[in-house]
Amino acid sequence: QVQLSESGGGLVQTGGSRRLSCGSSGQTFSSYTMGWFRQVPGKEREFVAAISQTGISKAYADSVKGRFEISRDINNNTVYLQMNSLRPEDTAVYYCAATTNIITKSTRAIDYGNWGQGTQVTVSS
Numbered sequence: 001q002v003q004l005s006e007s008g009g010g011l012v013q014t015g016g017s018r019r020l021s022c023g024s025s026g027q028t029f030s031s032y033t034m035g036w037f038r039q040v041p042g043k044e045r046e047f048v049a050a051i052s053q054t055g056i057s058k059a060y061a062d063s064v065k066g067r068f069e070i071s072r073d074i075n076n077n078t079v080y081l082q083m084n085s086l087r088p089e090d091t092a093v094y095y096c097a098a099t100t101n102i103i104t105k106s107t108r109a110i111d112y113g114n115w116g117q118g119t120q121v122t123v124s125s
Helices: none
Strands: 004-007 010-013 018-024 033-039 046-051 058-060 068-073 078-083 092-099 119-124
Touching (some): 018 033, 018 092, 018 119, 033 068, 046 068, 058 068
Parallel strands (some): 010 119
Antiparallel strands (some): 018 078, 033 046, 033 092, 046 058
């Protein structure tokens, strides 16, 4: 098990940028594929991005490709989500998640067993 904690959410204007951080406890951070998901009320949790254990491989939802960037700092047990060109439809609670699956099997919420508490991102129009 790994404990996850997100930060960096808040209110941002359309076209703006925001960086989310997810810190993890434990000494096995590098063993996990890390993912970001988001959820709005009444909808299922949606995949946003994932990064492999080494940080070499990344995957993105089509809706955020070219605008969002996922990265990880293995030395500091932290994964980031840089969000640029934000749109009102990006408004959601963003969750960090960890899985021991390889990245090609890590694009569904059910693939993950460890979750943070979420951080709200609101994009104003």
